[in-house]
Amino acid sequence: MNTFKLRRETYQVILSDKLAVGSQHPILVQSMTNTPTQNVTATVEQIKELYIAGSAVVRLTVKDEAAAEAVPLIVSELNKQGFQIPLVGDFHYNGHLLLAKYPKCAEVLAKYRINPGNVGYGEKHDYNFSTIINIAKDLDKPVRIGVNWGSLDQDLLSDFMEINAEKPDSEKISFKEVIYEAMTASALRSAELAIGEGLKQEKIVISVKMSEVQDLINIYRRVAAACKFPLHLGLTEAGTPVKGMISSSVAMGILLSEGIGDTIRMSLTPSADDKKLNPLADRTLEVQACQELLQAMDIAFFKPSITSCPGCGRTSSTYFQKLAEEINQFTQVNMKAWQGKYPGAEKLKIAVMGCIVNGPGESKYADIGISLPGDNESPKAPVFIDGKQVKTLEGENIATEFKQIILNYLEERFLSVV
């Protein structure tokens, strides 16, 4: 049993006739393309890859006229290929101009993401912001107000610093806390401004991204306590894959366990290699990582989980590593097909272990487990189902036979009778 707090209560934001964000709905995984948006073919391909990997919503940059012209073509091509994927347009500096000049782009996007620090300054800010909000209001589109530490409105930050400087020493807060206050104010004031323009409160999602773990936790706790808007979580500029996944998981894991967060993204820097040669270069890694996080926390389930040991000096060969990888691939590749046929298969727990020390114990704890022979052990691999040893595999075909055992188990335990 997990020890989570209840999800924080939020407004419900509808993204499409099938998808909504907020506390009554599952936490959604999001991602963002890195292709030039004006390259329709490449962008369509990547959106499909991200969606198939499990990204419920895909964001793409709309940075100029060519991108704004491409957006309707992208949506049309996706629809032609049978994909109805909610797309979020990411606007900075010129969103007011692009959304006004390209109404088709404005119409086909499911949501607009705007950054209050990049909408203009002074009176221009209010005018530009109002233009975007009014387009969203007229087209009934939700808006994510996405404040980023790196592009926080500097005038606002200066105001907060001045206020702090004028306080008596005993009441002064740290520079970090001034930033938290300024970012919170930027998000909430923008939301108020939007509501003042007539946008419904159920059309607003907020994010307040920072790049350090403790900062992210602190700022989101503040914002969560101060409003009922759904929150999109993400550590901005999280870094290269290993660092980014760890930092993002720690920060978002803590917030999610406190009931904070309605959509999530891991902003990983993919490796520059060919993705066929290096999985860390695959853009879908950020989607897989979000799914692993939600699954590790028992919040949502996407595919069977594979428990495997790290191996050590007792491991007789690399065979158990290969088997663990092969079973992982096997479940990943087949999960789409299993979803309809075997409802609940995503909760299956499989163990692939390297020797007798922890092998039988972990295998018994899983639904299905195999304990491969370690160094100096008899070359046999006991298989456990629901805690009982049912079989011993040996020889060349262990992988094939073990996969068949998994399929038999799915058939017996999860087959849909509808």
Ligand code: SF4
């Ligand atoms: S289960 Fe055996 S092989 Fe795997 S890490 Fe533990 S002792 Fe080593």
